[in-house]
Amino acid sequence: MTDVARRAGVSPATVSRILNGTAKVADDKRQAVLAAISELNFAPNQMAQSLKHGRTMTIGIVVQDIASPFFDEILHGVDDGLKGTGYASVIVSGHWNADEEAERIRLLLARKVDGIILLTGRMTDDTVLRFAEQRPIVSLGRVLQTERAVGYKLDNEHGAWLAVRHLIELGHRRIAHLSGPVENRDSVERLAGYQRALKEADIAFDPALVVEGTLHESGGLLAMNRLYDSGQPFTAVFAVNDQTAYGARLFLYRKGIRVPDDVSLVGFDDLPGSSYTTPPLTTVRQPLYVIGQTAVQSMLRLINGEPADGAIPPVELVVRETTRRSA
Structure with a gap:
């Protein structure tokens, strides 16, 4: 200098x-x-600056599945949000396990990160708040609002309701649901939205039309296989997420069942690839990229001792070419 x-x-x-x-x-x-x-x-000299200002200029990111296109799109927003801030990210995976998530956070704290962005997960709110006593935390998938922690949660139930209402408005009444694991909060809330839409339309809920998947493409394929083998009649399918819808679409293609001519299909997330499936997927859009950017903006405010005042857009239905009016 x-x-x-x-x-x-x-x-x-x-x-x-x-x-x-x-x-x-x-x-x-x-x-x-x-x-x-x-x-x-x-x-x-970054090390010298860190010693002078008491910061490492790093932010820890806890994802659940590094290979998932869902988290990949959020991380894209996080990465762009960090550009020009002087901060770098340290990314670890919790693998949908509360104990592992906690262990990863302790690892990040030991590395003296300045804050932690937690991308959903299975830890309790109380556990997250205890960690926030040591470093600021921004978490997705939960509602938090303290001086040290803020959470952002999309309305999964409303998004599912939008998807199923769309199918009902197209005249479908035998609507199947490929759900996610019962221990996954998003999956439970989307099942509730599915049920609410049916109830409001005076359509009886049939448990036989709900088949549990894994939130992955392979799980969607297997769930669709079980639904098909059950012999239950259906004209439409609401998949818990886009990856499940991709697997379901592959099964239907192999069986010669046309989408949307024979069966309408709706996903949830609006992953980048959903615009390029054959045909392009009707889905519920989560603003994943914006969520990542908002998480960064809120984190920087918390680190500077300022209140996090960011907001994320609501979910919305994106109608493409996998749905049509029931015959």
Whole structure:
């Protein structure tokens, strides 16, 4: 920094203020400093800055499945949200296991991350709040609002209701549901939305039309297979998520069942690939990329001792080409 200051003809304090953006500096001095930085290939010592400011400039990210396109889209938003902030991310996986999630958070705390973004999971709210006493936490899939922790939760029940109501408005009454694991909160809430839409339309709920999957493509294929083998008649399928819908679509294709001519199909999430399935998938859109960006913005505010005031858009139905009016 002293060399940069000497080359630019300014004090080291001026170089520091320009690098940190802590005060206004005359434009000619700023340009001289930037030119000197370029000529000398100067880069601030991150370790020294961390010691000075008491921060590591890292944020821990706990995902549940690194290979999942659902989390991949959120991480894309997180990554873009961190650009230009000076922060880097450390990503670990909790594998949908509360004990493992807690162990991963302890690992991140040991590495002195400045905050933690928790992408859903199975830990209780009380456990999350206890960890937040040590570092700020932004969590998805739960409702939290404290000085140290904030949570964002989409209305899964309403999203499922939108999907099933769409099918009902198209004249479908035998609507099957490929659900997720019973221990998954999102799956339970989407099942509730499915049931509410049926009840409001005076359609009796038939448990035989609900088949549990795994939230993955393979689980959707197997669940669709079990539904087909059960012999239950149906004209439409609401899948708990897009990945389940992909597997269901493959099974129907192999059986020569046309979508949407023979069976209408709706997913949930609006993953990037859902616009390119054959045919393009009707689904409920979660603003995954925006969720990732909002999580970063809220985290930076919490780290700076400011209240997190971000909001995420509501879910919405995206009608494409896998649904049509019942014959």
